[in-house]
Every structure is written in C-alpha cells, then in structure tokens.
Amino acid sequence: MKVNPIAVRQSVLTMLYQGKASHLGSNMSAIEMLVAMYSSVDCKKIQENAKDRSRILVSKGHCAAATYATMAHFGILPMAALETYHKDGSVLAGHVSHEVKGVEHSTGALGHGINVAVGCALGMRSRGITDAKVLALVGDGEIQEGSIWEALMFAVHAKLNNFIVLVDNNRISSITNTEKVINMHPLAARFQGFGLNVHEVDGHSVRAIQSAIESIQTQDKPGVIICNTVKGKDVPFAEWQPIWHYKSLTDEQYREAHAHLESLKVNS
Numbered sequence: 001m002k003v004n005p006i007a008v009r010q011s012v013l014t015m016l017y018q019g020k021a022s023h024l025g026s027n028m029s030a031i032e033m034l035v036a037m038y039s040s041v042d043c044k045k046i047q048e049n050a051k052d053r054s055r056i057l058v059s060k061g062h063c064a065a066a067t068y069a070t071m072a073h074f075g076i077l078p079m080a081a082l083e084t085y086h087k088d089g090s091v092l093a094g095h096v097s098h099e100v101k102g103v104e105h106s107t108g109a110l111g112h113g114i115n116v117a118v119g120c121a122l123g124m125r126s127r128g129i130t131d132a133k134v135l136a137l138v139g140d141g142e143i144q145e146g147s148i149w150e151a152l153m154f155a156v157h158a159k160l161n162n163f164i165v166l167v168d169n170n171r172i173s174s175i176t177n178t179e180k181v182i183n184m185h186p187l188a189a190r191f192q193g194f195g196l197n198v199h200e201v202d203g204h205s206v207r208a209i210q211s212a213i214e215s216i217q218t219q220d221k222p223g224v225i226i227c228n229t230v231k232g233k234d235v236p237f238a239e240w241q242p243i244w245h246y247k248s249l250t251d252e253q254y255r256e257a258h259a260h261l262e263s264l265k266v267n268s
C-alpha cells in the first residue's frame with residue numbers, strides 16, 4: 001500500500017487544529033518514519049491482532065496524532081475516527097493509547113515503550129515467530145532516559161535481530177535544543193559502542209528508512225536507524241521552533257499551513 005506522507009501530514013494538521021491539541025512539532029517530524037514503519041509490516045495482521053503480527057511501538061507517545069493518522073491511511077483505523085482526536089469521550093487521546101484498536105501499548109512516560117518492544121521481540125523469538133519484527137520509535141530527547149540504554153544492552157545481549165529502533169533525531173527536546181539538555185553526540189558512535197547495527201538516514205525519505213529496515217533484517221543483531229528530521233516539518237512557521245511542542249493552531253495558522261500542504265501535495 002502506497003501512502004503519501006503529505007496526505008498524512010494534512011490529516012495530522014486538521015486533527016491538531018480541530019482537537020485544539022499541541023505537539024505539532026513532534027508529530028510532523030515523525031510522519032515519514034511512521035509511513036516507512038507501517039509500510040514495512042503486514043497491516044492486515046495488525047488489524048486482526050494476529051499472534052504472528054509484527055509489532056510497532058511508538059515510545060514517544062506524544063506523537064499520537066501522527067500515529068493514528070498513519071494507521072488510518074494504512075487502513076488499520078477508520079478515517080472517520082480521526083475526527084474524534086483529542087475530544088471528550090474519544091479513545092484517541094493526545095498520547096498513544098492501547099484502547100485504540102491496533103495499538104500495542106500505551107505510551108507517554110518516556111523510555112518505557114522501547115522496553116516493551118524488547119520484550120515483544122524476545123517473546124516472538126521464543127515462540128518461534130521468525131517472519132515478523134518489532135519496530136520501536138523513540139525521540140532524540142527520549143534517548144536521554146537511562147531505561148533506553150538498558151533496553152539496548154539487553155537486546156544486543158540476547159541477539160534480538162528482529163528488533164529495530166528508529167530515532168526521531170529532530171534535535172529539539174520539549175522547549176529547547178536536545179544537545180543543551182544532554183549532548184548525546186556523536187550519536188551513531190554511542191549506538192555502535194552498545195553493539196547495535198547503526199544506520200543514519202534522511203528521516204524525511206520514506207525509501208531511505210525502508211531500505212535501512214530491510215538491511216538490518218539481514219543482520220544477526222538488533223539495529224538502530226538515526227532518522228535526521230525537522231521538527232514541525234512542512235509547516236513553515238513551526239519548523240525548528242521549539243515552542244510548537246506546546247502551541248495549538250489559530251484559525252489563521254491552520255488555513256496558512258493547510259494551503260501550504262495542499263501546494264506540496266499537488267507537487268508531490
């Protein structure tokens with residue numbers, strides 16, 4: 001199934017606007033990553049909750065709008081469900097929730113989802129499921145959590161070659177630049193030092209991310225894909241602006257961003 005990331009971005013923009021929600025920056029940066037992840041698994045098995053399905057864990061749980069929009073564009077959720085995002089009574093809350101069909105685990109407390117993902121990878125291997133994989137999406141601020149590195153140590157120790165981590169390396173953590181909080185560079189060398197198979201790609205190239213996923217699957221150890229992204233991607237007034245972790249869209253900003261995305265869609 002081919003999904004246009006710009007179409008997903010339009011859905012996310014409308015969800016955030018209509019739901020009066022924040023986290024625009026973090027949602028927009030991860031869209032190509034999510035499209036690459038869902039395009040690399042059997043979405044029908046996820047929808048059916050099949051025991052031998054691949055698992056996608058969105059550990060940076062605040063990119064819920066992008067996760068739900070991508071799931072809907074891949075047919076896992078009905079598109080109409082997106083209209084309820086962040087509204088009273090809806091299960092589509094502002095952080096990823098397992099109450100939504102097709103979601104593996106509720107996330108939001110950072111550094112947890114990746115550990116559940118490692119458990120899934122171990123469990124699948126112990127049950128002899130060899131044709132499925134576990135993909136975990138983490139933020140570049142999130143990887144400052146110690147629990148992330150505990151997960152990686154175990155994944156390498158257990159040689160979980162069905163386990164792949166994708167880092168949304170948008171260089172912004174909450175309200176400031178990630179490296180001002182804790183400088184994690186050189187990031188690739190740190191992951192290599194932990195024994196992972198490391199790829200670094202343009203995080204807005206679905207094809208590049210897909211290729212890295214395919215490459216890691218041929219290796220005998222877990223892998224990480226550092227996806228270099230732009231926080232607020234394709235919303236010009238929000239790109240690289242930390243404040244868009246928190247702000248919600250005015251009517252005028254929504255119209256401006258929507259028109260820009262429409263022009264990108266026409267040219268894509």
Ligand SMILES: [Mg+2]
Pocket residue numbers: 139140141168169170171172173174178
């Ligand atoms: Mg970040």
